[in-house]
Amino acid sequence: MIEAVWIAFAFLMGLATRQVGLPPLIGYLGAGFALSALGTQVGVGPEDSEILSHIAHLGVLLLLFTVGLKLKVKNLVRPEVIGGSLLHFGLSTGLLLAGLLYFLELPLGEATLLAMALSFSSTVLAAKVLESKRELRAFHGRVAIGVLIMQDLIALVAISVASGKSPSAWALLVLILPLSKPLLFKLLDMSGHEELMILLGLLLALVVGGAGFEALGLSSELGALAFGALMAGHKRAGELSQSLWSLKEIFLVGFFLQIGLGGLPDMHAVVFALVLTLLLPLKALLFFFLFVGFKLRARSAFLSSLTLANYSEFGLIMASLVLPQWLIPLALTVAFSFLLSAPLNRIVHSVYERLSPYLLPFERNIRHPDEQPITLGDAQILVMGLGRTGRAAYDNLFEQGFNVIALDSDPVAVDASLQAGRRALFADAEDQVFWQNLDMPNIHSVILAMNDAEAKTIAVQKLRSRGFDGLIVSHAMYEDIARRIIRAGADHTYLTMSEAGAGLAEHVARSARERASLLSETAGPNAASNNS
CATH class of the missing domain: 1.20.1530.20 (Na+/H+ antiporter like fold)
Structure with a gap:
């Protein structure tokens, strides 16, 4: 006992x-x-x-x-x-x-x-x-x-x-x-x-x-x-x-x-x-x-x-x-x-x-081992976080022809993405100096795919405080976190599990419509043949 x-x-x-x-x-x-x-x-x-x-x-x-x-x-x-x-x-x-x-x-x-x-x-x-x-x-x-x-x-x-x-x-x-x-x-x-x-x-x-x-x-x-x-x-x-x-x-x-x-x-x-x-x-x-x-x-x-x-x-x-x-x-x-x-x-x-x-x-006025990127060059869309969600978003946008770049605070994730052919840089969204020195002249949209809710909130606040007026989209696991990110200045937040369920439903609905259409087309000629 x-x-x-x-x-x-x-x-x-x-x-x-x-x-x-x-x-x-x-x-x-x-x-x-x-x-x-x-x-x-x-x-x-x-x-x-x-x-x-x-x-x-x-x-x-x-x-x-x-x-x-x-x-x-x-x-x-x-x-x-x-x-x-x-x-x-x-x-x-x-x-x-x-x-x-x-x-x-x-x-x-x-x-x-x-x-x-x-x-x-x-x-x-x-x-x-x-x-x-x-x-x-x-x-x-x-x-x-x-x-x-x-x-x-x-x-x-x-x-x-x-x-x-x-x-x-x-x-x-x-x-x-x-x-x-x-x-x-x-x-x-x-x-x-x-x-x-x-x-x-x-x-x-x-x-x-x-x-x-x-x-x-x-x-x-x-x-x-x-x-x-x-x-x-x-x-x-x-x-x-x-x-x-x-x-x-x-x-x-x-x-x-x-x-x-x-x-x-x-x-x-x-x-x-x-x-x-x-x-x-x-x-x-x-x-x-x-x-x-x-x-x-x-x-x-x-x-x-x-x-x-x-x-x-x-x-x-x-x-x-x-x-x-x-x-x-x-x-x-x-x-x-x-x-x-x-x-x-x-x-x-x-x-x-x-x-x-x-x-x-x-800080010492020399190059630091964890130095952050300074410019994002000609990239149009920034994906922050290279987990499963971030990688999927990057790959989808890249296939559609957008110029995408990704950031992550995990060097292992960055190395893996570089080997997979993605443009990726090491950076931490919660680092104040990173945001002060960051040059992103062509970025018009930002996707926040980090795991940590606080990191996403800070990233939104930093982006808005430096005058970024483009689109900021984030995912979240829970509704209260989604509301907090919206209050910080994000345009949209998507609940991960809800979106996954909606995606599955849409996939099933699309397949069902295609199957019904195929059956209708097949039934049409058969019906015509029977009538003749």
């Missing part, structure tokens, strides 16, 4: 936080603390915590596997990723170490491990936030995930060293993993589109990646991530990720419940967590200036920094192994950072809009 208690608490607390505009994961954390407070009154015992811990671990492995499915190795080998993560780790660990030694008078070894645990950012939260906004492949999303992977690798090394464990001699076998890619791709091709594909994902994430890496003395988290990255090049990697979505979400509820079940904090733990939460802006600022130093523009640096402005679940893993006396204070610190970071990341684009005048002067 304890599973029923977990589900009931998680649902009620998640629903409550959702009603006040906070992400449900904050409610799951609260449910964990509530279960910890009630304890034996609801029948939560040590053996139940072990079960939940196992479920939570599976959720983290599945999350990292699905993150890996969206990764490209070339995106990690970038100066801002390697340099930003290493420099931030060194600087933040040094500053935190000085503060811990001065204010808490901890032993040097303990203070060093604690400072390292606090220097990491949450892979789980950042990946979940970016995924919910569909920004994992956007430039700032790839930078943030790259930094998190570097941090995770550092954390795994630190945990191994601090716990006295060392990899097995067989760990060198992971170096030949890339050779298994053809076999893995073949298995995915053979698995079809139903339950076998889901089982293959679970096999790779939990068994081969998770348990396999643990058997070699390596981190199961690293194994899940590695096998996800191996599968990222397959054309059905996105389908595999989508098939694991629901399982991953359910198991991750266990992760957030587990944090709260770590125990109830005392006043010292609360003060410690509050002070560390107040230091989060400094963590974000350090990331921002490092990213700007590595040639990122202010917007990309700001969005990546806010994504990383939290504390990590790896700190809890480190505490459970080598700092057990700090587990509850760190759990509360992580919870507080989630409470601040999660809702802030939901409105991060609006926050940037307000702060951009103060952030733009920090």
Whole structure:
């Protein structure tokens, strides 16, 4: 029956936080603390915590596997990723170490491990936030995930060293993993589109990646991530990720419940967590200036920094192994950072809009890696977004003879469209500098086919504010979003599902009319022949 208690608490607390505009994961954390407070009154015992811990671990492995499915190795080998993560780790660990030694008078070894645990950012939260906004492949999303992977690798090394464990001699076998890619791709091709594909994902994430890496003395988290990255090049990697979505979400509820079940904090733990939460802006600022130093523009640096402005679940893993006396204070610190970071990341684009005048002067006056296009040349129609809707709109207009150009914030989507023969450029509709520098002299119509509703609203506002009086058409999943886009200045919005249904009906009606006409023509000669 304890599973029923977990589900009931998680649902009620998640629903409550959702009603006040906070992400449900904050409610799951609260449910964990509530279960910890009630304890034996609801029948939560040590053996139940072990079960939940196992479920939570599976959720983290599945999350990292699905993150890996969206990764490209070339995106990690970038100066801002390697340099930003290493420099931030060194600087933040040094500053935190000085503060811990001065204010808490901890032993040097303990203070060093604690400072390292606090220097990491949450892979789980950042990946979940970016995924919910569909920004994992956007430039700032790839930078943030790259930094998190570097941090995770550092954390795994630190945990191994601090716990006295060392990899097995067989760990060198992971170096030949890339050779298994053809076999893995073949298995995915053979698995079809139903339950076998889901089982293959679970096999790779939990068994081969998770348990396999643990058997070699390596981190199961690293194994899940590695096998996800191996599968990222397959054309059905996105389908595999989508098939694991629901399982991953359910198991991750266990992760957030587990944090709260770590125990109830005392006043010292609360003060410690509050002070560390107040230091989060400094963590974000350090990331921002490092990213700007590595040639990122202010917007990309700001969005990546806010994504990383939290504390990590790896700190809890480190505490459970080598700092057990700090587990509850760190759990509360992580919870507080989630409470601040999660809702802030939901409105991060609006926050940037307000702060951009103060952030733009920090940009370096050189070519940036994520530089936006300046002119759209002789194009007549602009399609923003290269998902299925955007590609279909582009291809249809191109076949009708229009001069079309497309923009997308996902470099992978841009590359795929370029290979397919489309004119496509990398750009982000929510970037203020992009709109200020954009020259579109011949554009008379714009189609907004991005996934994010906020991006479409901002794009409409920016187009109208710069004096564009041409046609702006958008699609939307829901009526309230469609109304918001119209209020921003769009000419028309089309509800995706309604239009799909209307299209199907029109197709059937056209076929029925053609069939009736054909039967009528056939019946005519026959009737004439009979009369004669």
